[in-house]
Amino acid sequence: MKLILTGILAGLLATTAARADEMVFTSWGGTTQEAQTKSWAAPFEANSGIKVLQDGPTDYGKLKAMVEGGSVAWDVVDVEMDFAIKAAKDGLLEPIDFNVVPKADLDPRFTTEHAVGSFYYSFVLAWNKGAVSGEPTSWADMFDLTKFPGKRTFYKWSAPGVIEIALLADGVPADKLYPLDLDRAFKKLDTIKSEIVWWDSGAQSQQLIASGEAAFGQLWNGRVFALQQDGADVGASWKQNMTAADVLVIPKGSKNKASAMKFLATATSAKSQAMFAEASGYAPINTAAKAEMPADVVKSLPDAYVDGQINLDMNYWAENRDAIAERWYAWQAK
Amino acid sequence: MSGNLLHRQPILRRPDGVGGALPALTLITLFFVVPVVALLLRSVTEPVPGLQNYAILFGDGTYARVFFNTFLVATVVTAVTVIVAFPVAWMLAIMPPALGSIVFGIIILSMWTNLLTRTYAWMVLLQRTGVINRTLMDIGLISEPLPLINNLTGVTIGMVYIMLPFMILPLVGTLRAIDPMTLRAAALCGASPFNAFRRILLPLSLPGIAAGGLMVFVMSLGYFVTPTLLGGTSNMMLAAMIAQMIQSLLNWGLGSAAAFILLLVTMALYALQLRLVGAKRMTGGI
Numbered sequence: 001m002k003l004i005l006t007g008i009l010a011g012l013l014a015t016t017a018a019r020a021d022e023m024v025f026t027s028w029g030g031t032t033q034e035a036q037t038k039s040w041a042a043p044f045e046a047n048s049g050i051k052v053l054q055d056g057p058t059d060y061g062k063l064k065a066m067v068e069g070g071s072v073a074w075d076v077v078d079v080e081m082d083f084a085i086k087a088a089k090d091g092l093l094e095p096i097d098f099n100v101v102p103k104a105d106l107d108p109r110f111t112t113e114h115a116v117g118s119f120y121y122s123f124v125l126a127w128n129k130g131a132v133s134g135e136p137t138s139w140a141d142m143f144d145l146t147k148f149p150g151k152r153t154f155y156k157w158s159a160p161g162v163i164e165i166a167l168l169a170d171g172v173p174a175d176k177l178y179p180l181d182l183d184r185a186f187k188k189l190d191t192i193k194s195e196i197v198w199w200d201s202g203a204q205s206q207q208l209i210a211s212g213e214a215a216f217g218q219l220w221n222g223r224v225f226a227l228q229q230d231g232a233d234v235g236a237s238w239k240q241n242m243t244a245a246d247v248l249v250i251p252k253g254s255k256n257k258a259s260a261m262k263f264l265a266t267a268t269s270a271k272s273q274a275m276f277a278e279a280s281g282y283a284p285i286n287t288a289a290k291a292e293m294p295a296d297v298v299k300s301l302p303d304a305y306v307d308g309q310i311n312l313d314m315n316y317w318a319e320n321r322d323a324i325a326e327r328w329y330a331w332q333a334k
Numbered sequence: 335m336s337g338n339l340l341h342r343q344p345i346l347r348r349p350d351g352v353g354g355a356l357p358a359l360t361l362i363t364l365f366f367v368v369p370v371v372a373l374l375l376r377s378v379t380e381p382v383p384g385l386q387n388y389a390i391l392f393g394d395g396t397y398a399r400v401f402f403n404t405f406l407v408a409t410v411v412t413a414v415t416v417i418v419a420f421p422v423a424w425m426l427a428i429m430p431p432a433l434g435s436i437v438f439g440i441i442i443l444s445m446w447t448n449l450l451t452r453t454y455a456w457m458v459l460l461q462r463t464g465v466i467n468r469t470l471m472d473i474g475l476i477s478e479p480l481p482l483i484n485n486l487t488g489v490t491i492g493m494v495y496i497m498l499p500f501m502i503l504p505l506v507g508t509l510r511a512i513d514p515m516t517l518r519a520a521a522l523c524g525a526s527p528f529n530a531f532r533r534i535l536l537p538l539s540l541p542g543i544a545a546g547g548l549m550v551f552v553m554s555l556g557y558f559v560t561p562t563l564l565g566g567t568s569n570m571m572l573a574a575m576i577a578q579m580i581q582s583l584l585n586w587g588l589g590s591a592a593a594f595i596l597l598l599v600t601m602a603l604y605a606l607q608l609r610l611v612g613a614k615r616m617t618g619g620i
Contacts, residue, residue: 061581151462156567157582197484198567211463325583330396332567333403333575 022051023256027078029056030203031226032280039275040267050259063251067092072253075260078118081245082160085318088114094250100261105288106268115247116268117285119276122241122302123161126224127216128209129233136216137237140169143192153208153217156198158325160244160312165218168240178316186331209234221302225281238305244312277301373590380587387591404572408554411493415501415550416543418494423505445499453563456492488564493554501546508542548607552600572596
């Protein structure tokens with residue numbers, strides 16, 4: 001009974017189900033998906049003759065509904081890595097066929113049995129130069145209401161990043177972050193809670209900083225890059241920047257699995273990764289990609305700032321995702 | 335608008351049998367009853383059979399706060415909507431018809447504009463660097479931006495604006511049906527305008543207020559877009575919490591239980607309204 005009902009639900013969701021010579025790629029919209037379309041989907045279409053339909057934004061609830069209902073409309077989905085690890089464990093993903101997707105040059109940090117890297121990014125401290133007097137340089141500055149009064153913006157959803165920032169600001173050494181001391185993190189966050197404006201999409205984070213609605217905040221480096229490209233007067237501090245990754249997955253039961261694997265091969269190739277990095281400001285997950293990129297682009301990417309860089313622990317998060325999320329949302333609603 | 339017409343026309347003959355209602359009933363069964371039953375099933379079967387999801391919802395302070403928030407917002411929005419809508423509805427009821435239809439057009443037009451667009455427009459107006467705060471600061475009335483967004487104020491402003499038509503329309507119907515002679519009679523008997531309002535107009539318009547008020551309250555309970563965009567995380571309402579449970583936590587059992595509670599509360603309110611006002615008077619008002 002439940003299966004049938006979920007099936008009906010998933011059927012209703014499957015508005016973009018692809019034909020045999022088509023497949024559906026789902027990502028987060030905005031400047032990121034535009035870059036993915038241009039750098040990955042366009043060359044793939046030209047070479048394979050398979051049309052790539054774009055859908056989005058990524059919605060984990062929808063993905064689960066599709067897989068459980070057996071009516072999977074998405075063939076390749078861009079997801080956060082901690083979700084991918086958890087979803088693979090829950091049986092929601094197809095294993096990657098590494099006979100089709102060449103593995104040799106892929107950064108092993110972002111490659112698993114059920115996922116290949118999409119791109120990786122850093123959380124950086126960005127500020128609107130017109131709205132802040134002085135230069136915030138460290139995460140601790142985001143918690144200093146006397147030196148830097150005004151609204152600050154953080155990522156709204158429970159995800160790797162904000163908890164770590166609070167702990168670093170509170171003096172926890174970078175190599176002692178995990179396991180996360182949630183009590184301590186929330187206590188630190190309490191001190192600035194009334195001054196936090198949450199952003200729930202990359203576009204919103206850009207809008208908040210560019211308008212000065214929030215003077216400074218924790219942003220994805222690619223979004224800051226796009227703002228600066230547009231000529232916005234925005235500064236960025238890479239001190240203790242935090243890397244996390246998006247990965248590409250194939251939902252279990254994808255109807256165009258073979259095409260999807262081929263798409264992954266193109267998307268993770270050195271050339272496509274280089275093109276995407278140039279367009280988005282996010283780092284490539286193919287180690288051979290840098291050779292294909294202009295030197296000034298390479299210099300602007302997260303892996304040019306490895307000094308003091310912190311790798312957010314995706315395995316820890318995958319393991320504790322639900323428990324942290326529960327506390328996170330309870331704390332937010334307070 | 336149709337209040338007068340409805341009252342004066344003979345009631346249409348009721349068709350016999352349910353044959354004509356079949357398409358609508360099928361539609362409602364397929365797309366409302368079945369999913370609701372599925373929802374209820376999920377809430378008592380995931381992750382294991384039992385009532386644990388409901389126990390969590392009722393036993394946890396966070397969820398209690400979200401329930402409280404939801405009712406608080408719905409109550410405040412309904413109260414403010416009634417206060418703002420009443421003068422407009424009264425004006426519409428006594429206006430010359432030609433002018434009235436223009437005002438009506440403006441109100442209806444606002445309903446036809448995309449909800450998201452209208453809510454974003456409020457964001458532009460209300461935010462710290464928005465039009466209202468900039469203007470007030472430029473003319474020197476305030477030195478710090480007023481906190482008009484990401485709080486209850488923002489949610490109330492945005493939602494009242496969206497709910498106004500749903501209050502005005504039933505109210506106009508009720509007000510138009512009131513014989514203006516009753517007010518004149520009150521004045522002749524020496525009642526002050528305020529007394530005439532309080533003792534004649536207000537009691538006579540109660541069915542309209544109740545009908546509109548219930549509609550606004552129930553719609554507010556389940557509202558998602560506006561509170562999410564104009565409120566802060568501490569103003570979280572039930573609908574946003576359900577979305578979070580379904581989309582982000584993938585805890586469908588808990589999300590279904592919360593959705594089911596919302597549905598039950600809504601239906602209970604409607605039943606209460608039917609008892610208090612009576613179905614005929616209520617629908618007659620609209």
